[in-house]
Amino acid sequence: MDIKQLRALVTIAETGSVTKAATLLHIVQPAVSRQLRLLEEDVGTALFSRGRYGMELTESGEIFVEYARRALAELDRARSEVQPAAGVAGVVTIGLLPSTCDLLASELVARVARAYPAIRLRISMGYTGHLQNWLELGEADAALLYDPKPSPTLQVRPILEERLWVVGRPDAGFKAESPVELRQVAGEPMILPNAPHGIRSLVEQTCASAGIELSIAAETNAMSVQKGLVLGGLGITILPSIAIMDDVARGLLSAAPLSDADLLRKIVLALPNTRRVPVAVRCVVDLLVDQISDAVRRGQWTAARWLGSDTDIG
Structure with missing residues (x-):
């Protein structure tokens, strides 16, 4: 099993087609088919079946592809931290509550682009239960949560009420x-x-x-x-x-x-307690906290009471 095989698996799962996966991976279709075949031989079971609408994950495939996504995400994080770069770089996934997305998402993307152009930002939207699960599984790097259940796997910081x-x-x-x-x-x-x-x-x-x-x-x-x-x-x-x-x-x-x-309702900023938090994630989190404090100060976040420190809100 190698990285190319995992990337082939994830790309086929996302596109539903070996041909489309080959195009996205910039390799020929037979090579993608071979990588998938070798992977299936390695794990000892079929990961896809041919359905009416293309390549469909089997039950085993559904399970395996989630692990593959997490493994590739961790490798991407590691690569971005050890490769020489002109500045802070990496892929950062931030989870936002549905009620906060309209106010925060666009401005956060703009702030990150200005301050850290080498960071690729991903915004995931979900309710607290989903976001907490994504944090624990490594599918999100940080998230805003509403009064989450206490968990030893998370470090939380009150933001506002x-x-x-x-x-x-x-x-x-x-x-x-x-x-x-x-x-x-x-x-x-x-x-x-x-x-x-x-x-x-x-x-x-x-x-x-x-x-x-x-x-x-x-x-x-x-x-x-x-x-x-x-x-x-x-x-x-x-x-x-x-x-x-x-x-x-x-x-x-x-x-x-x-x-x-x-x-x-109390909103907290949550980060994982079970793995190292990369520099890129901390940089984006700092921008997010600054943005929220600005929104509270300007009255854009109506009826909110800031719970951060004085240094957070300036």
Whole structure:
């Protein structure tokens, strides 16, 4: 088994075609087929089957390709750190929560490009459970997480705390300057994420403590669907302000902060504790933290309270 065979495996899996894989790898098709054959002989099982839509991973292939991706990612990280370079270089994967992507992703890419042009940045979006899993598996280098479960495999750093907001159509009359209690809207049809999503857990804990019973109209883990159902008049929802301020500014939604003391979410920056953090990752993380502190200071991250040190926020 060698690196060429692993790259052939991953590329075929991503393209679904030996021919397309050969084009991307800049080698002839028979060479790709031979690398795959040698790999299958080495592991002792078929990794692909020919399906209606091209090369399809077998069950064994699905398992093996995930390990191959991680192995290649680690080798790429190692190569970028030991090769001579004019500056900091490497591939860095940052995980962002869906509610933070619109505010952070584009600006982070621009900041990294200006400060470290030799760094290739990858942005992965997911909910806390997914992001934490990717960190532990080595598929992400750092991530923003919402109140993650304690884990010895992660080092976490509190970044900010923000209040949750109740969100409805404009005719719901919610206003930023008029906080409401969850009890006041509990009788309305509620659109919430599926359990055990972080916001859902937080809302349910508050309801249990206060003896509140919600009327759940629909459940979805897609934030765009949450807002779409609200726009369609099917209920109200609960989201962090960062997720809906643009919609409120455009008059598409109305929103008010929830005054319940427990309805605060804490966002932390997480890095793996089980492997060395490369210089390139630390450089990107520093830029991300600076960017978030700037957003809080300028009021772009509405209703957020900075939890970093004074040196972080300048």
